[in-house]
Amino acid sequence: xxxxxxxxxxxxxxxxxxxxEVILQALESAMVHAxxxxxxxxxxxxxxxxxxxxxxxxxxxxxxEVVEEVLDDRTEVDLARAKAVDPNAEIGGLVVVESxxxxxxxxxxxxxxxxxQQRIRDAERQAQLDYYSKQLGEIVSGIVQAANSQGLTIGxxxxxxxxxxxxxxxxxxxxxxHDRVRALVAEAKDSNKGPQIILSRTHRDFLRRLLENEVPxxxxxxxxxxxxxxxxxxxxxxxxSTTQAGIDPVGACVGIRGVRxxxxxxxxxxxxxxxxxxxxxxxxxxxxxxxxARVTGVYLSEKNAKTATVVVPEDQLSLAIGRDGQNxxxxxxxxxxxxxxxxxxxxxxxxINKLQSEPSLAANLEAEKPVLEHxxxxxxxxxxxxxxxxxxxxxxxxxxxxxxxxIAIQNAPEExxxxxxxxxxxxxxxxxxxxxxxxxxxxxxEHVANILQESGYITNGDLLEQMxxxxxxxxxxxxxxxxxMDAINQWREKxxxxxxxxxxxxxxxxEIPVENAAREAEPESIKPLEEAxxxxxxxxxxxxxxQQKVExxxxxxxxxxxxxxxxxxxxxxxxxxxxxxxxxxxxxLKPSIMTDEVIDDEExxxxxxxxxxxxxxxxxxxxxxxxxxxxxxxxxxxxxKKHKLGDDEWEIT
Numbered sequence: 001x002x003x004x005x006x007x008x009x010x011x012x013x014x015x016x017x018x019x020x021e022v023i024l025q026a027l028e029s030a031m032v033h034a035x036x037x038x039x040x041x042x043x044x045x046x047x048x049x050x051x052x053x054x055x056x057x058x059x060x061x062x063x064x065e066v067v068e069e070v071l072d073d074r075t076e077v078d079l080a081r082a083k084a085v086d087p088n089a090e091i092g093g094l095v096v097v098e099s100x101x102x103x104x105x106x107x108x109x110x111x112x113x114x115x116x117q118q119r120i121r122d123a124e125r126q127a128q129l130d131y132y133s134k135q136l137g138e139i140v141s142g143i144v145q146a147a148n149s150q151g152l153t154i155g156x157x158x159x160x161x162x163x164x165x166x167x168x169x170x171x172x173x174x175x176x177x178h179d180r181v182r183a184l185v186a187e188a189k190d191s192n193k194g195p196q197i198i199l200s201r202t203h204r205d206f207l208r209r210l211l212e213n214e215v216p217x218x219x220x221x222x223x224x225x226x227x228x229x230x231x232x233x234x235x236x237x238x239x240x241s242t243t244q245a246g247i248d249p250v251g252a253c254v255g256i257r258g259v260r261x262x263x264x265x266x267x268x269x270x271x272x273x274x275x276x277x278x279x280x281x282x283x284x285x286x287x288x289x290x291x292x293a294r295v296t297g298v299y300l301s302e303k304n305a306k307t308a309t310v311v312v313p314e315d316q317l318s319l320a321i322g323r324d325g326q327n328x329x330x331x332x333x334x335x336x337x338x339x340x341x342x343x344x345x346x347x348x349x350x351x352i353n354k355l356q357s358e359p360s361l362a363a364n365l366e367a368e369k370p371v372l373e374h375x376x377x378x379x380x381x382x383x384x385x386x387x388x389x390x391x392x393x394x395x396x397x398x399x400x401x402x403x404x405x406x407i408a409i410q411n412a413p414e415e416x417x418x419x420x421x422x423x424x425x426x427x428x429x430x431x432x433x434x435x436x437x438x439x440x441x442x443x444x445x446e447h448v449a450n451i452l453q454e455s456g457y458i459t460n461g462d463l464l465e466q467m468x469x470x471x472x473x474x475x476x477x478x479x480x481x482x483x484x485m486d487a488i489n490q491w492r493e494k495x496x497x498x499x500x501x502x503x504x505x506x507x508x509x510x511e512i513p514v515e516n517a518a519r520e521a522e523p524e525s526i527k528p529l530e531e532a533x534x535x536x537x538x539x540x541x542x543x544x545x546x547q548q549k550v551e552x553x554x555x556x557x558x559x560x561x562x563x564x565x566x567x568x569x570x571x572x573x574x575x576x577x578x579x580x581x582x583x584x585x586x587x588x589l590k591p592s593i594m595t596d597e598v599i600d601d602e603e604x605x606x607x608x609x610x611x612x613x614x615x616x617x618x619x620x621x622x623x624x625x626x627x628x629x630x631x632x633x634x635x636x637x638x639x640x641k642k643h644k645l646g647d648d649e650w651e652i653t
Contacts, residue, residue, distance in 0.1 A: 009053060016124050017158060020053075026119035027051050035060050038101065039074055046096065062099040066091055074099075128160040129195040132188040139209045140199070144179045154181055160197060168200040171233040173269045182267070184209065202232035207273075210264045211238070217252040224249075226278040229333035233271055235322075237289065237330045241278040250275050274330075282337065286310065289331035293320035296344055296397050299404040300337070308337040311347040311400060313393070345382050348375060348396045351403035360410050364403070367458045370440040375399050395454045402456055430495055435461030444491050451479040460495065467492060 013023055031049035041047060046063035064077040066089050077097055082089035089095050142154035142162060151165040152175060164183055175181055183199035184206040190196075200206060208225055217223040223242050230236040240249040253275045254261045261273055274292075279285040286308050287295040297311045312320045320341050321328050332339045342350070352375065355365050365372075378392050437460050439449040455477050457463045466473055467488075475485055629638045 009056070012120065016120055018120070018123055018127060022123045022127075023120065024051055024053065026116055026123060029119055030116040031058050031060065035062075035099075035101075041074055045075065048096070058100070059098060060100045061096050063094055063096045064099070066093045066095055124159070125190075125194045128158050128197075129188060129190055131158055132156075132160065132185055132195065132197050135185045136188060137185065137205055137209075139182055139184055139206065139213070141180060141182050144175050144177050144181055147175065147177060152181070154183070154199060156197065160195065162197040162199045164199040164201070168198070168202050170201050170269045170271070173201075173233075201268075202230075204228040204230045204236075207236055207238070207264070207268070210267060211253065214260045214263055215253050215255075217247070217249075222247055223252050227334050227336075229330040230271075231326060231330065233269055235272045235274070235326055235330060236268075237274045237276065237334045239276055239278040239285070239289070239334055250277050276334075282308070282335065286331065286335050286337060286339065289334050290320050290327065290339075290341070293327070295320075297347075297401050297404065299408055301408065306337050308335075308339050309347070309404070310339055310341045311344055311397075312341060314343050314345065317341070317343045344393060344396055344400065345379060347404075348400045349379060351400045351407075352376070352379075354407055355403055358407075358410075361403075361406065364406050367436075367438060368399070368403070370438055371395075371399060371453050371458070398454050398456055402458070430460075430464065434495065435459060435464070439463060442491065443494065445484070445487055448480070448484045448487055451477060451484075463488075464492065464495065 009023065012018075013020055016023075028049040028051055031051065032047050035041065035047055035049070036043070041062070048061045050059045050061070051057075052059075062074075064075055064082075066079055066082040067076045068079065068091060070076045070078050077095065079089065079091060081097060082093075082095045085097050086095050140156055140162070142156045144152050145155045145161070146153040149166075151163060151169070154162040154164055156162050162183070162185075164181065168183075168186070181201075183201050184203050185197065186200040186203055187198040188195060189198075205228075207228055207230055211225060212219045215223065218225060218240075222244055223240055226239040226241055228236065228238050238253070240253055242249040242252075261275065265271060265273060276288045276291060279288065282300060283298045286298050287310070290310055290312070293312055293316045295310055295312055295316075299309045299311075301307045301309070310320065319327070322330075328339055328341055352372065355361050355368065355372075375396060378388060378396055381392075382388060439452055439457060439460060439462075440446070442449065442460055444452075452463060452474075457466065463474070471485075474480060474488065480488075631638055
């Protein structure tokens with residue numbers, strides 16, 4: 001049968017959930033304290049206690065002086081007893097001998113009870129403090145044990161108690177006793193009353209841990225949380241990015257039909273969460289952080305504590321600012337920039353004031369003068385309450401964008417200014433005064449010049465530089481068509497030497513096959529139409545619908561006329577004169593018009609279940625004869641179709 005001490009010892013270990021060594025150390029310390037108290041021993045005397053965990057027997061060892069005659073048994077021992085413990089003991093020396101009192105078991109149990117309890121309680125608190133110090137920033141779950149005006153008392157693991165203050169609770173949420181609560185361990189510190197574990201549900205890391213629990217991609221590091229801005233219970237913004245190509249970080253956080261983010265929203269008492277994609281470019285990142293508002297432009301200024309000016313349309317201003325400025329505040333916390341949100345008209349007015357007041361922008365003011373009058377008219381129209389068209393708003397946006405970018409370049413450091421300077425490819429080709437001339441003063445049509453200026457091309461040099469780089473950018477502008485491009489090209493030919501133009505716009509020469517080299521080398525002449533285009537036999541891969549249309553077109557007698565695209569070449573008398581048709585127009589003509597050769601029409605039947613690899617059935621061939629005649633007086637090409645009536649009789653339609 002086990003000793004009662006062993007049973008009690010194991011029970012304490014199981015109840016307190018403490019290591020065996022901690023309990024033994026507490027017992028030994030309590031026995032030493034009981035020995036000193038019962039015998040009134042000096043605090044300087046070395047005393048040790050040893051507890052046998054198997055039997056529960058307690059032994060006390062005390063350091064005593066070796067003397068010939070013992071006068072005080074608490075501090076002295078005779079030589080014979082000292083020799084039994086230490087053979088080298090001498091008179092006047094010190095030796096540690098067993099000094100357990102005869103009735104020490106009962107006395108120690110009474111005296112050391114409180115000490116043992118205190119030592120075990122201290123060990124328990126230290127274990128709790130060590131455990132929750134490692135849990136800082138992690139989510140723990142507990143049961144509400146008590147609620148008062150200051151907050152909640154939460155029962156946690158290891159018999160610990162956490163405190164959830166009212167300020168750390170999401171506004172509007174209520175908990176009752178025995179409700180289960182999830183919270184973040186915000187702080188763990190020691191105090192006179194034991195370890196204090198402070199919990200929080202308003203910390204931004206609480207949202208971070210919830211996302212890690214709900215989104216496996218975040219937990220495994222595929223998606224990273226770059227920054228979090230949060231106003232508990234109202235709204236939060238989370239910027240995420242991906243470490244692998246092909247992964248949508250926003251979609252991974254939201255989940256299919258929003259199931260992942262909705263679970264977090266319910267946990268946070270219906271707090272709205274905006275998940276946006278992080279971008280290394282501050283301009284793009286700030287524009288996304290203002291979402292759901294639409295942004296016209298973002299202009300950075302590191303001169304005054306990293307300030308970003310965000311321009312939004314008139315109808316998006318309230319949405320960008322948010323209720324009580326909430327959206328702007330969260331965007332500023334998320335990006336780390338001070339954000340100043342302006343409407344388009346306000347930003348345009350500020351740009352005009354800067355353009356007129358700053359001496360460094362005097363040259364730009366001269367270039368913008370023709371556009372400036374139009375912009376002032378639009379601002380006056382806006383001030384009077386009259387509506388503006390989309391094109392007028394776009395013109396204001398382009399003007400503001402140009403001015404703000406020039407101001408940003410002027411205020412940038414010298415090393416950054418050098419990055420904005422684009423080396424001109426027109427140096428030495430066009431006079432400098434011509435390059436600086438405003439487009440409105442050039443030979444371009446007025447409406448073309450206005451479109452170009454609204455798109456950011458103010459001077460002749462701006463337009464010429466862009467045309468040297470890529471002309472497609474100009475052609476894609478709204479309002480620029482083929483006629484406008486012809487006018488622009490004519491204007492450029494007057495300014496630039498022809499070799500430069502040919503070098504800029506010459507297409508890449510394609511290699512001419514060897515078999516076509518002789519044909520390409522021949523002088524251009526009017527060739528018969530049937531020689532210009534050769535009709536190859538229909539391949540088996542031609543779709544059935546196309547062949548059916550060819551049959552329908554050639555089955556009934558008809559006369560089609562085609563206007564000649566060019567005048568007939570001279571010196572072709574004695575032969576039928578035919579017009580030269582361009583390469584694109586040849587493919588627009590029907591096959592029956594382009595040839596007078598015999599066409600063998602083959603109808604194919606295709607099995608609907610095996611289309612593409614199905615068996616094809618040839619039907620009876622139909623022979624068709626086509627003749628083409630050119631009428632020079634009417635400038636028309638007439639197509640005649642011949643139908644065989646008998647053995648040697650033909651009918652021409």
